[in-house]
């Protein structure tokens with residue numbers, strides 16, 4: 001089975017790799033999400049064609065949006081990586097580690113669609129003023145609210161149907177991430 005959004009092949013060895021970054025955990029009988037980019041199972045197909053575009057055919061607005069989206073995802077992926085190192089409890093750490101990987105895959109999806117040579121390098125931000133897991137998780141939740149709003153707004157503005165579909169799929173993933181953060185904030189942290 002292949003994910004049409006990120007192109008990854010999903011099999012019995014890898015379906016659970018980022019379970020802590022999914023709203024409901026995948027199990028072998030029910031693979032509900034792509035373990036790599038987090039999209040809904042409706043994008044997982046056997047023998048399907050992975051979404052792709054010819055970057056030269058995209059208009060300026062679409063390319064700018066993909067560039068912005070790629071930077072936003074790297075920014076969030078690096079935040080999660082830093083948060084995983086700062087986290088004191090296993091629940092927060094495991095969620096942050098999985099989310100960092102998922103957001104990085106999103107950045108790579110945008111990179112491929114836009115035909116960008118490399119992923120951006122961002123300045124390292126010091127998040128150590130966030131003294132506990134709750135504070136880090138609240139920041140995560142705010143990041144995800146922002147990302148969801150970004151994808152929802154941009155998906156309405158984009159003409160290219162493939163890029164539009166990818167942005168819609170990722171808007172749902174980021175909305176799931178808001179839920180993951182709020183579940184942890186309410187019940188665990």
Ligand SMILES: [Zn+2]
Nearest residue numbers: 003006034037
């Ligand atoms: Zn995927």
